[in-house]
Amino acid sequence: MVTTVLGLLYIWLEYRASLWLWAVGFLMQALGIVLYYQKGLYADCAMEFYYLTMTVYGYWRWVRTPLPQEENKGRLSISHFPPHLVMPWLAIIVAVWAIIYWLLVAFTNSTVPLADSFTTALSIVGIWALAHKYLEQWFIWIAVDVVTCVLYAYKDIPFKAGLYALYVVIAIFGYRKWRTMMKRKEEG
Numbered sequence: 001m002v003t004t005v006l007g008l009l010y011i012w013l014e015y016r017a018s019l020w021l022w023a024v025g026f027l028m029q030a031l032g033i034v035l036y037y038q039k040g041l042y043a044d045c046a047m048e049f050y051y052l053t054m055t056v057y058g059y060w061r062w063v064r065t066p067l068p069q070e071e072n073k074g075r076l077s078i079s080h081f082p083p084h085l086v087m088p089w090l091a092i093i094v095a096v097w098a099i100i101y102w103l104l105v106a107f108t109n110s111t112v113p114l115a116d117s118f119t120t121a122l123s124i125v126g127i128w129a130l131a132h133k134y135l136e137q138w139f140i141w142i143a144v145d146v147v148t149c150v151l152y153a154y155k156d157i158p159f160k161a162g163l164y165a166l167y168v169v170i171a172i173f174g175y176r177k178w179r180t181m182m183k184r185k186e187e188g
């Protein structure tokens with residue numbers, strides 16, 4: 001239940017493009033390690049360690065000044081995912097998905113290795129894209145959230161399943177809000 005409340009706060013802060021999302025995310029992921037291990041979602045559990053690292057990186061990236069101070073008030077601006085990175089990241093997703101799937105099948109008692117490894121592989125790119133404040137990170141999260149919602153319902157984690165269903169809706173609105181914010185920044 002606590003991770004659900006933190007998850008709601010996290011997605012609301014992400015929707016608002018608030019720097020505080022990284023602090024809330026760090027706490028949420030630390031608690032998620034315990035939950036996922038107990039439920040046998042080993043890839044998700046391992047992913048939380050990556051997320052912990054990425055929350056530090058994301059915070060640093062968002063406060064780092066890529067443009068002159070007066071242009072963006074010291075904060076990273078929303079931008080598009082660079083087209084030249086699409087194919088390399090797709091290759092990384094497929095490779096990581098295959099490796100994690102093999103690890104889950106070979107070394108764990110996971111009952112959902114295909115879905116668990118898919119959401120984990122896609123989330124690696126999603127959190128990286130969020131750390132870079134790419135608008136298209138919302139599309140990645142929509143895909144992750146739909147599959148995760150079904151996965152958690154199947155694994156009898158109803159609060160988390162409900163949270164991820166809500167994440168889908170918020171991600172749609174988040175994309176629209178970030179797109180509007182990006183356009184305003186470009187026009188002004």
